[in-house]
Amino acid sequence: MSRYKAFIFDFDLTLVDSTAPIVKCFKHTLKTFGYDIPDDKTIIDTIGLPLTDAFDILSGITPNPNKEEMRKTYVAFADGIMAKESIFYPDALGILQSLVTAERKVAIVSSKMRYRIVETFECHTSSMPVDLIVGLGDVGAPKPDPAGLLFAADKLGVYREDVLYIGDSYIDAQTAYNAGIDFAGVATGPTPKDKLLEYPNVFVGDSLTEVFLNI
Incomplete structure (x- = not known):
């Protein structure tokens, strides 16, 4: 030891x-707010960042004025899938x-x-x-x-x-x-x-x- x-x-x-549930949560959130959805690798590369920073990157808008509401949407969707998946x-x-x-x-x-x-x-x-x-x-x-x-x-x-x-x-x-x-x-x-x-x-x-x- x-x-x-x-x-x-x-x-x-x-x-x-x-990886799978995180990608689902990001895609759901980006779609809900009308942003283009990047490829999976681009999403995966943001894992580990605070969600609000990730949304700046994935939306291509820095700072994104919607990022706090996006965080809430992500968390609400994650409540249903994150732990079990x-x-x-x-x-x-x-x-x-x-x-x-x-x-x-x-x-x-x-x-x-x-x-x-x-x-x-x-x-x-x-x-x-x-x-x-x-x-x-x-x-x-x-x-x-x-x-x-x-x-x-x-x-x-x-x-x-x-x-x-x-x-x-x-x-x-x-x-x-x-x-x-x-x-x-x-x-x-x-x-x-x-x-x-x-x-x-x-x-x-x-x-x-x-x-x-x-x-």
């Missing part, structure tokens, strides 16, 4: 594959449970709303092997601001040097760097492996299993 006392994970495309990666729950069994602290820091993360666990498993979830709105600023990671470390009662943050995107890598916390990348999202390797890291792998075999 690694030397770290606490492991903090991103959620979307790190622990769960939520998100799928945990095959190794994710086992790794979380093994960390808890090894008496390591486990947390999630995500730009997703906390209740949605809880709902996803409840929809797919009878257990929630996580000590803490920090979601959108729990701290003052979204990633790559380090507030969420620093808040989680404080709540877990660990020093930054004893924490590893695991995420799939350049935003996660930048967040860890901004927080002064070690980063491990998992190339399961839209950020290519070589891009993740450009950031300070202890390891970048193609899966969570590969990461945990090498840290």
